[in-house]
Amino acid sequence: MASPCDPQIPPDILPLKVRPLQHQDHRDDEEIIQTLFDPPPVVSEKNVWAFWDKGFAAMPPWQKRNVIAWVRMLGPSWTVRLLDLDQSTKAGIFNFVDQAHLPLHIIEGKATGKFSGAHTSDAIRLPLIYQYGGVWMDVGLLLLMHLDQVCWDVLGNPKTKFEVALASADPTLKSGAAENFFIAGRKGNGFIKRWMLVQLEAWKGRHNSHGIHADPLFHHLIRDGNLTHVFKGASEDKLDYFQAYLAYERLRLLEDPKDGFNGPSYCKNRILLIDYKEFALAAMKTNDNGPEQFKMFKTRHDDESEGLTKTREFFTDLLSDAGLLKLYHWHEGDIPTLVDLWDKPENHDADCLPGTFGEYLRFVSQNFTQDRKIRTCKFPPIREKILVAGLLETFDE
Secondary structure, eight states: OOOSOOOOOOTTSSOOOEEEOSSOOOOOHHHHHHHHHSOOOOOSSOEEEEEOTTOGGGSOHHHHHHHHHHHHHHOTTSEEEEEBSOTTSTTBGGGTSOGGGSOHHHHTTOOOSTTHHHHHHHHHHHHHHHHHOEEEEOTTEEEOSOHIIIIIHHHTOTTOSOOEEEEEOOTTOOSOOEEEEEEEEOTTOHHHHHHHHHHHHHTTTOSSOTTGGGSGGGTTTTTTTOOOTTTTTOOHHHHHHTHHHHHHHHHHTEEOTTTOOBHHHHHHHHEEEEOTHHHHHHHHHHTTOHHHHHHHHHOBTTOOSTTHHHHHHHHHHHHHHOSEEEOOOOOSSSSOOHHHHHTSGGGTTTTSOTTBHHHHHHHHHHHEEESSOOOEEOOOOOOSOOEESOTTOOOOO
């Protein structure tokens, strides 16, 4: 894959607070891609795990560039593995994931539904972190700060109290709701194992996510009106899609008298919660307007037309004040997201056209990291009702 994103431009177009990366991977794209097709054995906890059901070759070009950029930024101390469902390849999921940790419909290849790929991804990320340690990242993530700074310098410190790192799902930071597109944890972590077991139980007997929100495991959340404001009022389809969030919420609000696990206490004291702004800044600055973001990515940095000042401010903020950039397709309105537009064949290079701010963002993110500490936040006090029960115990009355 020839890279269109290798500009010969000076790194001073914007007033950024960055420093050069110390341990980049300078191999060309094809050499990096070959390591993705032929992933090495696991020898440490410094692993990045990702998934695309049909493999790297079938990914949209902008996502391919994301993954290659991870490898370049993180350097030789980290190993990036992109797994797939093709069991004839070395990157097949069953070469890494213990089948005892997977729903039966995935093992039997019977997953159905519009979001089967996304939900297979949901099913494998927790087992991978539990079995090997490391960081799960969705392929829609642009990494703008080295993972050591984002979380691993903390998680890998033997003196730290933190064992897991997650991204807040709450723009207001008033709840402990968290995303699952970024999960970092040490090998064998008990919280990750419990989250995995709740999700695994909820998928029993299912081939797709339809109706999973009504599983008895989630009655405490759905039937009893105990959802946080982040998902309160969400449609049944949306709750089904975000079933991993429901599994996390059960665990966050659980006190298990059988083994002494206390979810609220664990979250407060053991989870490093990354500020929502660190990955959602682009959406926050544009009111989540995909066409507006698309236009700014295509704006040339030598363009003196109207709108250049706003574009410069947008990219200055992203490259100085956001550790990650989460891009996604899910939306509930008529306005397309940025990646809906990038996925169109005529826009396959629109994220990094020569001379544009999109190209500049790609260049900076592969050669520099931000010279600051990432923002984290404390878990707020629990406002929801605590569930006192066993991990998988249900109450149907």
